[in-house]
Amino acid sequence: MNNKLKSYLGFAVRSRNLVSGYDTCINLIKIKKIKLILITKDASEKTLKRFRGLTENAGIPMYIMESSEEMAEMTGIEGRNIFGITDKNFAQAIAKEIEIMRK
Numbered sequence: 001m002n003n004k005l006k007s008y009l010g011f012a013v014r015s016r017n018l019v020s021g022y023d024t025c026i027n028l029i030k031i032k033k034i035k036l037i038l039i040t041k042d043a044s045e046k047t048l049k050r051f052r053g054l055t056e057n058a059g060i061p062m063y064i065m066e067s068s069e070e071m072a073e074m075t076g077i078e079g080r081n082i083f084g085i086t087d088k089n090f091a092q093a094i095a096k097e098i099e100i101m102r103k
Helices: 003-014 022-030 045-058 068-075 088-102
Strands: 018-020 036-040 062-065 082-085
Touching (some): 003 018, 018 022, 036 045, 082 088
């Protein structure tokens, strides 16, 4: 786990720029408030397919993250598989850290 990523996600939570949950993220994608989507790899295939289509159509980056337990540890939000970042700067910083982790 990347400490910088954990830090950015924590800041996003505290500044209320991180939202979670299926319906919340779908609604905010539709009104163009979401800048980045993070989905855990243990989300259902149907959910992954739905969000892949929504994010591609809206031009929103989407990353598949580790388990929901790991995301819960980073965000403090348990029992969720889908997370949305609503701030452009947080979205860019988080995406950059994910890209660095994957290299």
